[in-house]
Amino acid sequence: MTTKTAHGPASPMTRHRTSGWLAFAGTLAVVIGAFNIIDGLVALFKDSYYLVGQNQILVFDYTTWGWIWLILGVVQIAVGAGILSGRMWARATGVFFAVVAAIGHLAFLVAFPIWSVLTIALCVLLIYALTAPPAGARAN
Structure with a gap:
């Protein structure tokens, strides 16, 4: 009588799906964060750089916009690092802050149109x- 025994580890190995989109997204989040930091620093240190005649864009002055872009940029770089390390919270947070940045640049469109577009x-x-990669996918 012959019996078959299973060879291999007792518990199945969990495999993560990889996605090039997430590697691209993490890198892009870092780049957008760097762009926003540049916007913030320029707004803080050189008010005359932007094209608006008055010292206000919608409701805020350049100093306020500078701090908003600077903080948003730092957060986006941190989120980009989280995306590259495969964190699910970073994907959700990345979508939220990408929407916030797009709306902010829509308001900033008057000051610097090409950069904002x-x-x-x-x-x-x-x-x-x-949002394109499946849930549980990681950057490769």
Whole structure:
């Protein structure tokens, strides 16, 4: 009488799906964060750089916009690092902050139109890159 025994580990190995979109999204979040930090620093240190005649964009002055962009940029870089390390919270947070940045750049459109349109397009691409991969996927 012959018996078969199973060879291999007693518990099945969990495999994570990998997604190039998430690697792209993490890198893009870091780039958008860097762009927003640049916007913030320029707004803080050189008010005359932007094209608006008055010292206000919608409701805030340049100093307030500078701090908003600076803080948002730092958060987006941290979220980008989280996305690259495979954290699910970073994907959800990344979508939220990409929407916030796109809306903010829509308001900032009057001050610097080409840069804002570019950043809005990158935010839309980031949202797609974060939502397209299946749940549980990790950056490869």
